[in-house]
Amino acid sequence: MKLTPDCVPCLMKRVLFQARLLENGCESEAVGAALRAYAKEYAVGRNSAEVATEVHRSAYEVMGADPYIKIKLDADRIAEEYLDQVMGYVDSAEDRFSAAVRVAVIGNIMDFGVSLSSPEEFRAVFKKLLDQEIGSDDTARMKELLTDSKSVLYFFDNCGESQFDKLLIREIQRMGVRVVGVVRGERILNDVTMEDAERIGLDKILDRTVSTGTFAVGAVLSKAKDDLKEELDRADMMICKGMANYESLSDQDAGMPKVFILRTKCGPVARSLGVPENINVVRVAE
DSSP, X not given: OBOOTTHHHHXXXXXXXXXXXXXXXXXXXXXXXXXXXXXXXXXTTXXXXXXXXXXXXXXXXXXXXXXXXXXXXXXXXXXHHTHHHHHXXXXXXSSHHHHHHHHHHHHTTOOBTTTBSSTTHHHHHHHHHHTOOEEEEOHHHHHHHHHTOSEEEEEOOBTTHHHHHHHHHHHHHHTTOEEEEEEBSSOOTTBOXXXXXXXXXXXXXXXXXXXXXXXXXXXXXXXXXXXXXHHHHHOSEEEEEHHHHHHHHTTSOOSSOEEEEEEOOSHHHHHHHTSOSSOEEEEEEO
């Protein structure tokens, strides 16, 4: 996805949010570093995730610590409280696969500093989200592609959200498809790293878990390490969760179909997809 002027206040708001989480008075310095990085990286036509990566890299260098450690633990804990409920929802559904996709979509609301300020806020919106339809829905085409696939790459997004991804992974594996999870190569935002995946048992569910190998918002396929390269060569399709993966991977040629599963939490992403803000989206790109 291409960078837009609307990305500026969003990025700075996110930097300020995460600096305040540390409670060490680094807000002004972190925002200053982020603004300088944005000014250096900005160019018409640049990929939004590429620029965001350098903005956050500059802020992290100033902050000197991961501001999301507690939020990620809390998000996983709160999401786990709902696992039995969403598992019952999927298991009792007439169409288990579509139900699992809906659960995976609503998990994407757990994006702190964007749609929610804290994991506790998720409790207030969970039921409402579960009742919402998918506003732009390519689930049927996604299932068709999976029927013809042997191996898929599943790009994770946020902690908490990844608890709900377990149900969709289970349904894909029930179709006889191998699922390889892709996590972030380094700690960035509240996104899932290898450490996070192992903590909640994703590594025991997935057929294999690999990382992007880099500090990046989303993923940069050209910088993939050997294990991800190996799986890219083997995969028949990619499932990409969340806005960061959409922003980064929508502009990259992977040589295979991509399925983007997300909630449109900002105007630029919504406009890029041609849909309203704050709706659930399953979009196939072939």
